[in-house]
Amino acid sequence: MLLDFFLTCNKIGAFTLGGGYAMIPIMEREFVDKNKWMDKQEFMDIMVVAQTTPGIFAIDMASHIGYKLRGVWGGIVGAIGIALPSIIAILVIAMFFQAFKDNLYVGKFFRGVRPAVVALIASPCFTMAKTAKLSWRNIWIPIVCCLLISLFGVSPILIIIAAGVGGWLWGMFKSRKQN
Structure with a gap:
């Protein structure tokens, strides 16, 4: 199971452009729909936790999912599996960057990829x-x-804290109202 999980994370890391958030639909398809390692609610819960923990989002997601599936070793395998393709790609790019940095076609490729990454x-x-x-x-x-974040520059951390406190207060209000 750990090998399957590693290879799935490796595939996601190798074939997703645009970073961690762009990986979410692919992760959901692989972990929830295809392999049925968790249900949608568990996936969403892990995504919320991964968003609130420090670090690289994709690695946080993979390590949290791995931990849920197989404990500490699952978390380690997930983190390595999702990060390894990026590490290799960065090393290869660094080796050849000077030769391609001014290439017209490379620039056009990345301009074409941007709208897809937004989607x-x-x-x-x-x-x-x-x-x-x-x-x-x-x-x-x-x-x-x-x-608040985009127009007024409010820190997302403050938004998360305020939302958590607001949810807790709302829950307290609802429970008192029912009693």
Whole structure:
């Protein structure tokens, strides 16, 4: 199982451009839909935890999923599996960068990839919205958070802390109201 997990993480790391957030739909397809190692809710919970922990998001995701599946060794295998292709690619690029940095076709390739990466990053937002059960009553929360971050430069850390405190207070209010 660890070998399958390593190879799956390795495949995700090797064939995803755009960083950790662009990997989310591929990770979900591999870990939830294809291999059935977890359900959608577990995947979303791990994604939330990985977003709040320091470090590289893709490695955090893979290590958290690996830990859930096979403990400490699963976490280590996931982190190495997802990072190894990037490490190799960076080493190869570093070796040949001077020869290709001014190449017209390389520049055009990356200009063409950018819109696809934006779509890969946007896709998990819609999936998260479905899983988070957003409705017309609570859609204002992510909108206000995005505006606070993008327009007013509020730290995402403060947003996460405020959301956690707000959720806790709301839960306390609901429980007292029911008693």
